[in-house]
Amino acid sequence: MMCSNCTNYMPPVDSQQGEFWDDGSVNQQRDNALHVHLTGGYGMFVDDWETGPLEVLICHDCAVKLFKLFPAFQEFANGGHPTEDRNNPCCEHAW
Ligand SMILES: [Zn+2]
Numbered sequence: 033m034m035c036s037n038c039t040n041y042m043p044p045v046d047s048q049q050g051e052f053w054d055d056g057s058v059n060q061q062r063d064n065a066l067h068v069h070l071t072g073g074y075g076m077f078v079d080d081w082e083t084g085p086l087e088v089l090i091c092h093d094c095a096v097k098l099f100k101l102f103p104a105f106q107e108f109a110n111g112g113h114p115t116e117d118r119n120n121p122c123c124e125h126a127w
């Protein structure tokens with residue numbers, strides 16, 4: 033599965049599981065990805081009455097960019113994700 037923003041490949045968290053679940057649906061559980069739902073309503077920035085919310089999955093690096101651009105979202109990233117090298121973490125949200 034590719035990042036909805038930059039189109040980089042995002043590997044499944046469980047490589048044994050692969051790209052799809054046993055029922056054939058897409059495995060959206062991707063390594064360090066962020067699931068984002070954007071929605072609106074009547075009189076709002078976007079009225080998504082007919083289109084529904086936008087659901088995207090973005091990669092780790094795009095999630096870091098999102099949190100830098102909108103610091104209010106960083107609260108959600110507290111306790112983010114594990115890193116392989118605690119002395120050299122991938123971002124400020126890693127533990
Ligand atoms: Zn990306």
Ligand SMILES: [Zn+2]
Nearest residue numbers: 122123125126
């Ligand atoms: Zn990170």
